[in-house]
Amino acid sequence: KQEVTQIPAALSVPEGENLVLNCSFTDSAIYNLQWFRQDPGKGLTSLLLIQSSQREQTSGRLNASLDKSSGRSTLYIAASQPGDSATYLCAVGLYNQGGKLIFGQGTELSVKP
């Protein structure tokens, strides 16, 4: 059974700092991995999708990496801003199950001005 873990559960950093969020999964037979952002009381916004054959994806100040063999992904946020404050969720798409997603518990990020 696939399990997804995110560390840390919460993180507070000063504005401008570079930071890394971690995601680990127990079964390397994945179809893809997706990072989402969730603002309080809101839905999810897709940030980055990494296919199982890829090592990383970049969008603006965000860079996500994937190491299937070790069951890990990281989300790197450069030059953090107060507007980056949100909960970040990692989700693994299961292989041969239509991309069904298994979510981690999320990392709550607070960027202080």
Next chain:
Amino acid sequence: SAVISQKPSRDICQRGTSLTIQCQVDSQVTMMFWYRQQPGQSLTLIATANQGSEATYESGFVIDKFPISRPNLTFSTLTVSNMSPEDSSIYLCSVRVGQYYEQYFGPGTRLTVT
């Protein structure tokens, strides 16, 4: 990408009643999903809804409690039946788009059962 709307955005309901949540997508999609997010928790998949077939439910979720309709390729409904306070959650629909199975989510429906 896909733009998804949900109705209602929030509701407060009494124990024992039912609520139907609507999900509308701006393009035709094959697969739609319904998730539940309990307070302080992450998302859990309730069921997968394909147009023209019965929804497929995850372990712990049953059709009598969460009936789903999928009448066409842009619309789906989820009903939460015979509600109890334990059903208080955010309910989100999502769609799978493209060959790489990227998922997009609606804004969610915040349900409180009293």
